[in-house]
Amino acid sequence: MVSTNKELTEQLTTPLEWGKAACDSLMAAYDASELPPDGRWHYHQGVFLESMRQLKEVIGGNEEYEQYIKAYVDHNIDENGNFLWNRKELDAIQAGLLLFELDRTTDDKRYKIAATKLKNMFPTLNRTSDGGFWHKDRYPYQMWLDGLYMGGVFAMNYAKAYDESELLDMVLEQERLMRKHTLDKNTGLYHHAWDESKKQPWADPETGKSPEFWGRAIGWYGITYNEILDFLPDGHSLEEELAGALRDLAASLVKYQDSETGLWYQVVDRLDEKDNWIETSCSALFIYTIARGIRGGYVDESYKEHAIKGYRGLLERMEFDENGLFTMPEICIGTGVGDYEHYINRPKTANDLHGVGSFVLASIEMQHLLPEL
Numbered sequence: 533m534v535s536t537n538k539e540l541t542e543q544l545t546t547p548l549e550w551g552k553a554a555c556d557s558l559m560a561a562y563d564a565s566e567l568p569p570d571g572r573w574h575y576h577q578g579v580f581l582e583s584m585r586q587l588k589e590v591i592g593g594n595e596e597y598e599q600y601i602k603a604y605v606d607h608n609i610d611e612n613g614n615f616l617w618n619r620k621e622l623d624a625i626q627a628g629l630l631l632f633e634l635d636r637t638t639d640d641k642r643y644k645i646a647a648t649k650l651k652n653m654f655p656t657l658n659r660t661s662d663g664g665f666w667h668k669d670r671y672p673y674q675m676w677l678d679g680l681y682m683g684g685v686f687a688m689n690y691a692k693a694y695d696e697s698e699l700l701d702m703v704l705e706q707e708r709l710m711r712k713h714t715l716d717k718n719t720g721l722y723h724h725a726w727d728e729s730k731k732q733p734w735a736d737p738e739t740g741k742s743p744e745f746w747g748r749a750i751g752w753y754g755i756t757y758n759e760i761l762d763f764l765p766d767g768h769s770l771e772e773e774l775a776g777a778l779r780d781l782a783a784s785l786v787k788y789q790d791s792e793t794g795l796w797y798q799v800v801d802r803l804d805e806k807d808n809w810i811e812t813s814c815s816a817l818f819i820y821t822i823a824r825g826i827r828g829g830y831v832d833e834s835y836k837e838h839a840i841k842g843y844r845g846l847l848e849r850m851e852f853d854e855n856g857l858f859t860m861p862e863i864c865i866g867t868g869v870g871d872y873e874h875y876i877n878r879p880k881t882a883n884d885l886h887g888v889g890s891f892v893l894a895s896i897e898m899q900h901l902l903p904e905l
């Protein structure tokens with residue numbers, strides 16, 4: 533007899549159990565080498581597998597997860613530490629987060645060789661006139677919010693693992709430039725992108741900013757604020773400034789939280805537009821941003837109710853297929869920069885790795901705020 537959605541939901545009594553159900557569902561659906569997009573070193577897989585790696589650390593002793601992550605990495609990296617990735621975009625760096633633990637826990641030198649190849653990409657990247665990394669070569673003179681997470685978190689991990697503190701300074705400077713060019717002081721939200729050349733159809737002719745506040749890009753930024761604060765040495769001169777920026781972002785996010793569902797919309801500030809829609813991956817990232825900010829002591833405890841409401845709303849959206857496997861619906865596929873119509877017309881999909889990885893990360897953080905559901 534097949535269990536119903538309700539019965540399966542009731543069997544999961546903690547956020548960590550939900551995170552595990554999400555990881556297990558994708559492991560059951562795909563061999564590690566087949567995670568979509570198949571056969572590539574890519575941030576889609578990196579986001580999901582990094583969330584699995586962090587879940588493994590929290591629950592402890594899960595060799596299946598460890599082997600699955602290693603299988604993906606070993607599928608892409610040969611015996612000499614060579615691998616194929618797109619050397620012209622920040623997105624290609626993020627999956628490098630999987631390399632540090634493998635280097636630390638094995639005698640295999642390939643992992644550090646590969647990590648160093650990724651690290652050495654930073655000096656080769658094209659930059660804006662004030663030093664900001666272009667998001668991709670095919671998007672000249674453009675900085676995108678996503679890029680700070682895609683490259684920055686890897687750089688800080690590399691700095692810590694191999695004692696190269698200048699990489700942290702690099703990330704701090706990239707964050708400063710990103711905030712300078714994308715923060716909207718009226719809403720407290722961040723524009724998806726900035727075009728220094730002001731030539732893109734979406735770019736404001738005076739500021740170069742993109743017109744909309746796309747949820748998932750802001751979510752990546754929220755993750756990165758928390759990560760930076762964790763990596764800063766005690767007493768760093770920028771700690772209070774960055775903590776204030778994280779607090780300001782949390783305050784802005786709760787203003788745009790849907791009062792009924794506790795979730796957030798694809799275009800974050802357009803709550804009253806009939807064609808706008810609840811998007812699950814950005815909702816998960818915002819829950820994570822707030823919950824981890826509380827745990828770090830940077831966001832006030834009063835925000836706990838917003839994180840809990842959001843997480844409960846997110847769980848209500850989750851489904852199980854005919855085999856009893858977790859399914860996360862209403863995830864926006866990968867998305868470029870554009871106008872309002874561009875974002876709301878992007879296709880939605882289920883179990884996209886952007887979304888499942890974000891859900892697992894949110895579940896890890898919510899375990900601290902909500903040990904039992």
